[in-house]
Amino acid sequence: MLNINLHHLTVIHAIEKEGSMTRAAEKLYISQSALSHHVQELEKKIGAKVFERRSKKLYLTPIGRKMIDSAAIVLAELQKLGQEIQSLKNGESGTIRISTECYTTYNWLPRLIRKYHQIYPLVTVQIMDGATRGPLSFLQNGTLDIALVSRQATQPLDDNPLFRFTPVFQDELVVIISKENPLSKQRQLYPKDFPEQTLITYDIEDRDNDLVENVLKPNNAEPAKVIKMPLTEVILEMVKLNLGITVMAKWLVAPLLNDDLKMLPFRDDFSKRCWCLVTLARQSILQQDFIAFVRKELQKDMY
Secondary structure, rough: OOOOOOHHHHHHHHHHHHHHHHHHHHHOOHHHHHHHHHHHHHHHHHHHOOOOEOOOEEEOOOOHHHHHHHHHHHHHHHHHHHHHHHHHHHHOOOOEEEEEOOHHHOOOOOHHHHHHHHHOEEEEEEEEEOOOOOHHHHHHHOOOOEHHHEOOOOOOOOOOOOOOEEEEEEEEEEEEEOOOOOOOOHHOOOOHHOOOEEEEEEOHHHOOHHHHHHHHOOOOOOOEEEEEOHHHHHHHHHOOOOOOOEEEEEHHHHHHHHOOEEEEEOHHHHHHEEEEEEOOOOOOOHHHHHHHHHHHHHHHHHO
């Protein structure tokens, strides 16, 4: 391997471009003697002449021409690399890997990303749907850059020093029920109203169902039966037929209601949730800009 460095390539590239040692030295802000020393050092290292002087002019040797061709490629790539690094530092380009713990949000997330890409065309946003079941663990191991998660509205956001939580909007869980169901006559519902009901929910693992695991079970209010379905529309159709009740985010389900369905609030505070964009504690400029954009857009859509 040749024992030459970037400075050698810069020197011969400047000489060839400027056409003389004097102008090249001025361009590089070094003395002409220092420039000559660099050329001599290079020729000694490769054991061959790079320039030859004819009629008081410098001409590239065949070896010098080969080195110039390579130097042009290397220097151009380094310049490109420098621009890309600066762009990454400024948050103008890069890749954002994002996931959400609620896969129903994937209905609207691509639309938001498309709008973001119109403003930041050099940024690639990848939706990592495989991380939905535990986005914070994927965030911690470096698989994700940003996660969208929910917390109870009363839960502090600074209880884990590993992560930085940025609130983006609030919502609440509501019960969707057929008007034929006797519970539809009530103004509010409690966990104690569930034991005689069939709960129709998304097709997720029981341990990931916060309503069942964190609300109903602790209150000895498990539903009589749980039916799992993959799609919001299918769940609502089953509820409309009075085959069970469901619990969904108010902002998600409100546009889908019709005269056959009724939306009832919970009496308890657990239904109030804060949705946050989460990163590791130290955010990049790219993450900060993305979070600011998403926060603005989601708040605009939710309210």
